[in-house]
Ligand SMILES: [Mn+2]
Ligand SMILES: [Mn+2]
Ligand SMILES: [Mn+2]
Ligand SMILES: [Mn+2]
Ligand SMILES: [Mn+2]
């Protein structure tokens with residue numbers, strides 16, 4: 021049984037006010053179904069638990085957005101990117117939705133959708149935090165993948181493998197309708213980025229991570245130090261006075277707990293480790309936004325329910341659920 | 345291959361004398377089948393292994409007790425408790441059976457049955473240890489649940505969720521046939537109680553744990569510190585000169601290893617961690633009694649055998665089986 | 669995506685030269701099928717990955733050796749050993765094959781086959797290292813079992829449970845056709861042996877391990893310290909200036925990840941821990957040879973593919989594949 025958190029949020033004006041954005045979008049990759057995740061998570065009771073058990077006041081338009089009005093009639097590949105116009109338009113719109121919650125000092129929860137949507141959520145939170153607090157926020161990116169390909173290093177052209185590159189300015193594009201709208205005020209500093217759970221990194225990404233000295237804890241590091249010590253190091257890198265946006269790709273979990281996702285990779289986090297990460301982030305009091313992405317209920321007959329339950333658990337833990 | 349332990353027991357007069365009580369009782373909760381556990385564990389060879397491989401001299405009446413003569417003709421709910429007369433009568437009788445072994449300085453193994461039976465086993469050991477050694481014993485309660493509801497805080501009314509409350513005096517009842525027989529000499533001090541494995545605690549229980557400062561290691565603590573460090577802390581809290589009663593609810597294990605139990609909860613101990621806990625308790629030389637409870641062979645077609653094997657492994661480890 | 673290792677090998681004359689020996693031999697135990705492992709591992713792409721992704725130059729005769737010309741027409745039990753003439757003849761031949769690679773300063777990878785073949789691989793590496801560098805090498809034996817029975821302590825008579833005894837001289841035999849060919853120059857010192865993953869040890873083996881003070885990390889030790897600290901201790905015992913032969917029995921992994929093996933034992937290494945061990949050995953720069961044994965694709969319909977994939981992963985990690 022859960023009860024409201026006893027942690028005081030440091031960077032929110034109203035700790036129990038929760039903005040929720042449900043994003044039914046799958047254009048950042050090629051497998052249909054990930055757009056059905058928000059409905060599945062909500063049907064599983066997630067929002068009810070957040071409001072009734074954890075005591076949040078929800079600000080939600082009761083809509084799973086599919087952004088159909090934004091879909092271009094034609095969307096040819098551009099600089100190796102697939103669906104560039106659609107992803108750009110959706111994430112631009114989403115960045116406004118998230119910004120509208122965050123500027124009021126609310127915690128923001130975004131239910132994806134594929135991980136390309138983090139272009140929108142992080143841009144939105146980053147801008148609001150800069151305006152409201154005059155600070156740069158940090159991002160904890162929990163994922164099997166680094167999602168830091170540029171259009172040129174990407175082998176697949178799927179934009180869900182590129183969001184970090186666009187957010188940090190490693191990838192740039194001047195065309196307004198292909199992420200040209202991403203300005204300074206929405207950017208993320210590479211020094212404020214911490215990865216946890218990495219285990220499937222492209223060659224070009226390895227080089228980017230090394231060249232820029234990006235803080236990353238792979239599964240090897242978790243085996244070496246244990247998840248307890250890794251979280252100490254990850255949070256130590258960020259520091260006590262920095263707002264945190266947690267972007268959680270469910271494929272960070274081992275397929276044993278989250279099989280129903282587009283690009284599962286063996287050797288991942290146990291559900292216990294995933295929940296522990298989320299709990300530790302909550303305990304900092306610094307959380308300002310969370311994304312949960314890449315749940316795809318259509319990929320596995322049996323495993324979909326497990327994956328949805330795991331996703332709900334991760335969100336509840338990040339939002340203050342505790343065992344004791 | 346196993347061989348007798350090389351650890352000298354500190355609080356037993358005859359280290360290789362083992363009293364065994366088989367308790368086929370399920371009245372502390374609502375799912376039939378947990379009463380079949382002792383037969384299943386014994387059929388799987390547990391007692392043979394204890395005697396032949398680990399060298400124990402068994403004191404066992406070759407009976408799985410169902411206490412049918414103690415069953416009341418009518419047993420209405422009382423103070424929200426289900427089957428109050430039956431559970432009280434059985435645990436009173438059981439406390440005598442355990443006491444009769446423990447007063448002779450034997451190690452006592454009780455095979456449940458649901459966890460309500462710990463009212464009897466702990467009352468029996470506690471009294472014998474006080475009489476024989478003039479000491480208070482400690483209890484290590486390994487469980488997904490705290491089982492510390494009072495009749496008033498319990499939502500289900502199942503007494504298997506209340507044994508710790510009655511043993512520690514948090515719950516009291518003067519009626520002789522509803523635990524009124526539990527006297528001072530059988531009581532357990534809240535300071536001598538240590539939980540390991542908690543992850544599903546009722547709201548009222550959370551408050552009890554906090555208000556009384558009860559030592560508890562949740563799954564979060566195990567992820568944070570590792571099971572090695574947690575056992576150091578748990579045993580450090582108890583100290584070297586205190587006899588230990590180990591009450592092991594098989595649902596402390598993750599359902600992956602012990603699915604066939606009445607109230608499984610995800611995110612539990614691996615079998616390796618469960619065995620490790622039992623091994624560490626054995627290594628102290630302070631073990632005076634062990635309960636293994638909540639194996640319910642009827643709940644899972646496939647998983648029952650796994651659960652039974654896991655239960656046998658936990659008992660063997662606590663009784664001195666080692667890998668090297 | 670993988671790329672060549674950045675670790676410089678200390679004891680090889682050409683770090684990217686890899687000798688490969690494929691050994692389709694199952695005579696060290698009784699279950700048919702383990703002789704099919706090399707073909708299965710190679711069909712799964714292992715050698716291609718080593719050459720294309722990790723940049724090794726392969727020296728391989730493109731043959732899975734079944735040593736049919738060496739099989740005796742009659743091979744009665746001798747001193748309780750099954751197939752003594754066959755195992756002796758095959759391992760003698762294999763020791764020459766491995767020696768021929770190792771004397772040129774190549775890293776040597778042997779794909780078994782059952783674990784009896786380590787008599788040949790370790791004898792071959794040991795001799796080449798002594799000749800080439802004037803040093804004694806160390807062996808890291810990753811296994812659920814100690815494989816250190818003498819013919820007299822063995823209950824089964826299967827020689828795959830005896831290789832360490834013959835290699836270290838605990839078991840001796842003067843008959844030239846029953847391991848009499850194993851001379852001083854091929855021997856392994858008990859002080860240079862480290863076990864990891866043990867959990868199923870025969871009584872006679874326990875005594876041998878204790879009497880000789882052999883360094884062994886059981887699953888209990890891994891639970892106690894974590895795999896990170898265990899590898900520090902294991903490699904600390906060996907020291908920086910000692911060449912390492914890694915003999916990896918896939919049954920060290922838990923059956924959850926490697927079910928298709930002749931003698932699976934519960935409570936084993938996770939695949940993450942197995943890969944971590946291999947990665948740590950690679951990072952030392954001291955690896956001179958690796959065996960991967962006891963994959964038996966015929967034992968499990970579903971689990972065979974998992975086991976093969978796990979085996980490939982262990983080899984890749986030991987040969988320099990990294991997550992970041
Ligand atoms: Mn991912
Ligand atoms: Mn991702
Ligand atoms: Mn219980
Ligand atoms: Mn329980
Ligand atoms: Mn072996």
Ligand SMILES: [Mn+2]
Nearest residue numbers: 812813917919
């Ligand atoms: Mn083995």
